[in-house]
Amino acid sequence: MRGLEHTDPREAGRFRLLARAGSGGMAVVYLGRSAGGRAAAVKMMHADLAGDQEHRARFRREVAATRAVGGLYGPGMLDADPDAPRPWMATEFLPAVSLRDAVRRFGPLPADAVRSLAAGLAEALTLIHRAGYVHLDLKPANVLLTADGPRVIDFGIVGERRPDGTVPGTPAGSRGYMSPEQEAGAPAGPPSDVYSLGCTLTFACTGGPPGGGSPEAVIGDDLRAAIADCLRPDPAARPDPAGLAARAAPPVTGGDRTAWPPQIASEIHRQVAEMENPPAARPRLARVRMRRPVLLSGAGVLIAGGLAAGVLVLGGPGPSSGETGPDRAPRSSPAGPASSASASPSATARTRVLEFYVTGNVRLTSLTYxxxxxxxxxxxxxxPWRTAVDIPADPGSAKWRIKYRHKEGEVSYRVVVDRIMNGWGSASGNTTGESHGTS
Structure with a gap:
């Protein structure tokens, strides 16, 4: 948790904002407190995205889904204003550590903890699906380990189920944790979340997604078989979440049902203390009057008030940091306090993720992106093939192009920027394809 920046707002609706709990590509999460002393996690959209109607529509869906399924296995909704100049929502503040951070810091979970995790997440999916939604982004970073058990957060790309039980096909999600049908852009239903659950439980056992290690040394045959069933390629062959919860439930002992290791329990207690004593806000800087920014036509340089703070090259090539790792999600902000403390405190340090997806019934002889x-x-x-590249946060700051060759057949491509479609196309019978755009 960090102290408020001088540019941060100090209130959202009836909540005073006290500290930064985390920051992502779409929003900042603050520790807030109501007049009656109720602690809240206040998620507020970045100001530079508030004018984008697609981002606002996503935020409204997230508010609706959180309101419908939050509580027992997710953050309970306290208040929200998705139509505010900067949309925000407030949920209960959950002192917790994310599953991703817990495993990275303290190692794979012991068998009893994996059982508690599996049963709790399966029950959470049961409630989410019963409410008419598919989460579509279940992964270790979106699972919070609290003193009361696991909670599922971040409904940023949640899908509302159609009469046939599926949501429209989209490749949005997190690499390494998407189901095969979701990765291919096909319609996805509740079994897609079950596949992601299997990937998440594999991470809890091994420290990596499926294929990154063996859980045999951590869990018994029965739970290992349950995880393998979650990972079946055929959606119809995957288990029902309610049945999986009963199958994975740990034995009743009368003790702590969550069975988190001592290091995780200590981290949860530390966050409780931090919630009661948040870090002080950084002092506000003295106001400096600046002249209106001037764009020099044709020069490609933005000069603000004569201050040599930096330049913005317009329309030119920029750096990229290459491909992301298997647990690197397209940017979305966790809806709880356990967001990574390493998140940048300033909007200027943020990046977006541009992803290329190519599917088809042939093998490409060459591909250039x-x-x-x-x-x-x-x-x-x-x-299918895909990759991801970090790009600057500013809209219009990245130019992309994709070219490919293949034998006669059908090939489709999608270009997604922070889970928003930026380009797509398909063709049958052609042996080449090419497209370009700006994001």
Missing amino acids: TVNGKSTTLKNVKL
């Missing part, structure tokens, strides 16, 4: 002038060429590419 270019982002801001930096090209990568691959040969003999097996489909």
Whole structure:
């Protein structure tokens, strides 16, 4: 948790904002407190995104889903204003550590803890699906370990189920934790979340997604078999969450049902103390009157008030940091306090994630993708294929291009920026394809 920046708001509705709990690509999460002393996690959209109607629509869906399913296995909704100049919502503040951080810091969970985790998450999915939603982004970073058990957070890309039980196909999600049907952009239903649950439980056992290690040394045969059933390629063959919860439930002993290791319990207690004594806000800077920014036509440089704080090159090539790791999600802010403390405190340090997805019934003989002038060429590419590249946060700051060759067949592509479609297309019978755009 960090003290408030001088540019941070000091209130949202009836909540005073006391500290920063985390920051992501879409929003900042603050520790807030009501007049009656109720602690809250206040998620507020970044000011530079508030004018984007697609982001506002996503935020409204997240508010509706959180209100519908929050409480027992998710953060309970306290208040929200998705139509405010900067949309915000307040949920109960959950002193917790994310599953991702817990495993990275303290190692894989012991068997009893994995059982508690599996049963709790399966019950959470049962409630989410019963409310008419599919989460679509269940992963270790979106699971909070609290003193009362696991909670599922971040309904930023939640899908509302259609009459047939599925949500429209979209490749949005997190690499390494998406189901095969979701990764392919096909319609996804509750079994997609069950697959993601299997990936998440594998991480809890091994420290990595499926394929990154063996859980045999951590859990018994019965739970290992349950996880394997979650990971079946055929959605119809995956278990029902309610049945999975009963199957994974730890034996009743009368003790602490969550069975978190001592290090995790200590971290939860530390966060309780931090909630009661948040860090002090940083002092506000003295106001400096600046002249209106001037754009020099044709020069490609933005000069603000004559201060040499930096330049913005317009339309030119920019750097990218390459591909992300298997647990690197497209940017979305956790809806709870256990967001990574390493998140940048300033909006200028934020980036977005541009992702290329290519699917089809052929193997590509060559594939070249270019982002801001930096090209990568691959040969003999097996489909489906995808990759992700960090790009600057400013809209319009990245130019992309994709080119591919193949034998006669059908190939489709999608380009997604922070889970929002930026380009797509498909063709049958052609042996080449090319597209470009700006995000």
